Amino acid sequence: MPNQDKRFDAIDRQLLSALQQDGRATVGELAQQVSLSASPCWRRIKNLEDAGVIEGYHARLSRQKLGYGVTGFAGAISHNQP
Structure with a gap:
């Protein structure tokens, strides 16, 4: 169970x-x-913002409507041998 801060009711x-x-x-x-x-x-x-609980307000964009169908991540593994 998450630790709930007692300052927030x-x-x-x-x-x-x-x-x-x-x-x-x-x-x-x-x-x-x-x-x-x-x-x-x-x-x-305002108190929640000042306490850092609310970090900001954001717009969630539709990747599909913007023409971005797939999101990919790539990485490299280095096999350094002595």
């Missing part, structure tokens, strides 16, 4: 879950989801 975890589902949700929408008013919700989000 159930509302913080609900906010994090909601942000993972929709990183573009407004503070008002998030506040409604976690049953807070906008100001305390914004403060909690």
Whole structure:
């Protein structure tokens, strides 16, 4: 079971879950989801950002729609012998 930091309560975890589902949700929408008013919700989000729990907000792009069908990784193994 993951180690849950005691500084983060159930509302913080609900906010994090909601942000993972929709990183573009407004503070008002998030506040409604976690049953807070906008100001305390914004403060909690700011605290999570300041604590480094929220590292940023990103756009997930569709490789297929961009024309990238396959992603590959290549590497080399060196067999140095004395």
